[in-house]
Amino acid sequence: MYDVEGNLRQIRAELPQGVQLVAISKYHPNEYIEAAYAQGQRVFGESHEQELKQKHQTLPKDIVWHFIGHLQTNKVKYIAPYINMVEAVDSERLLLEIDKQAAKCSRVIDVLLELHIAEESTKYGLTLDACRQLLAEGVWRQLKHVRICGLMMMASFTDDREQIRREFTIAADFFDEVKQQYFADAPWFCERSWGMSDDYPIALACRSTMVRIGTRIFGPRVY
Ligand SMILES: *Cc1c(COP(=O)(O)O)cnc(C)c1O
DSSP states (O other), X not given: OOXXXXXXXXXXXXXXXXXXXXXXXXXXXXXXXXXXXXXXXXXXXXXXXXXXXXHHHHSOTTOEEEEOSOXXXXXXXXXXXXXXXXXXXXXXXXXXXXXXXXXXXXXXXXXXXXXXXXXXXXXXXXOHHHHHHHHHHOGGGGOSSEEEEEEEEOOOSSSOHHHHHHHHHHHHHHHHHHXXXXXXXOTTOOEEEOOOXXXXXXXXXXXXXXXXXXXHHHOSOOO
């Protein structure tokens, strides 16, 4: 196993106060999560419903689970009873389904809207205009069982650090735009989830409040 303890200590030392670390544990076995848990880590991110279910059932109940991957609407009902945050809401349809399933569980589920800013066409997420449109239409205002807490995005997979910085900056500016326009009176709308193992220092410089780090903590994933 990687030096989970040492890696966590190093990363935490680099994070400004108030920035949350989501330890991305997808494809790693329980013992890796337990090693991080023993160091006080409580927030973990997973991207597959089945794997998450298995881990949720067998690991400590005070773990805070974030769903970070693309979530199919037909899978929402399985995670709705216990998921703490769905980070990658990329359609109104998904938002409505989360609200519906959360209502059945008498819960309110925190969500982030996922932006598509990266150049790759394979990445999920709302374009800025699609996100503007979703917010302008206002259906979300009626939803009592989801709470929109901010924005999430992934930068392009590239060595061009300037491009990555540009993309994070676009996301940060867009956050200010929608915060002012729709969430000025919503203190819970405060999260900017960007930054992964290879780009989180740039993300922090671009006002990230939530970094999602896997490889730098746990080592490479075995698929
Ligand atoms: C896998 C994944 C991460 C973590 O990636 P690392 O490079 O291992 O830090 C972060 N965010 C999302 C959405 C992911 O799918």
